[in-house]
Amino acid sequence: MKSYDFFMKADVEPYIDEWIAIADDKIVSHGKNVKEVLKDAEKKHPGKKFLVTRVPGKETMIL
Amino acid sequence: MTLTFKYKKIERPAPLPPTLYPIIPVTLKGNKKHLDVLALLDSGADFTAIPKGIAEYIGIDLSRKPEIIVGVGGKIHAIPSKVNINVQHGHENYSISAEVRVMDVDDKFPVLIGRKDFFEKFDITFKEKEKRVILKKVS
Numbered sequence: 001m002k003s004y005d006f007f008m009k010a011d012v013e014p015y016i017d018e019w020i021a022i023a024d025d026k027i028v029s030h031g032k033n034v035k036e037v038l039k040d041a042e043k044k045h046p047g048k049k050f051l052v053t054r055v056p057g058k059e060t061m062i063l
Numbered sequence: 064m065t066l067t068f069k070y071k072k073i074e075r076p077a078p079l080p081p082t083l084y085p086i087i088p089v090t091l092k093g094n095k096k097h098l099d100v101l102a103l104l105d106s107g108a109d110f111t112a113i114p115k116g117i118a119e120y121i122g123i124d125l126s127r128k129p130e131i132i133v134g135v136g137g138k139i140h141a142i143p144s145k146v147n148i149n150v151q152h153g154h155e156n157y158s159i160s161a162e163v164r165v166m167d168v169d170d171k172f173p174v175l176i177g178r179k180d181f182f183e184k185f186d187i188t189f190k191e192k193e194k195r196v197i198l199k200k201v202s
Binding site for chain 2 (some may be wrong): 012
């Protein structure tokens, strides 16, 4: 999966505590609200498949 | 019969050290759409948990009465539902129907893959020193 390979190598520090949508080898949308991120990604790249995740970071997670 | 995923290293602003996460790619399938997500494997979670925004996007049933779930951060409301989780790596491809809890907490948590249903289908080994996680399908 191209988007997964991209994520594993990418420096995602600029997107800490945000949701990101990846298409192929670039981050096409990001933000705090996942639905808005998906809407924005679909608007920019209609019909494209996205890989979505929240970038953890500033706060240590103990769930 | 096995799927191996590397941990993802996330750099953090100084002075915070980088952190490593056992994140795996899965596809969540609802009644309307499916969505590829990177989900955190969470052996401490009783159920898989997804943010409400994603649940609404893929179209899963949100008609059931919310219940209170408890974590170290406190109590939140979550709606019980079902979702189909597809996990694929190389030539291996598995589909799991899983109970989920839909969290309505401003999208502050990632998708969490919990024990119910998913961990019952795989023997999961966290190789902390090797920074990878291995999923072996239970036959």
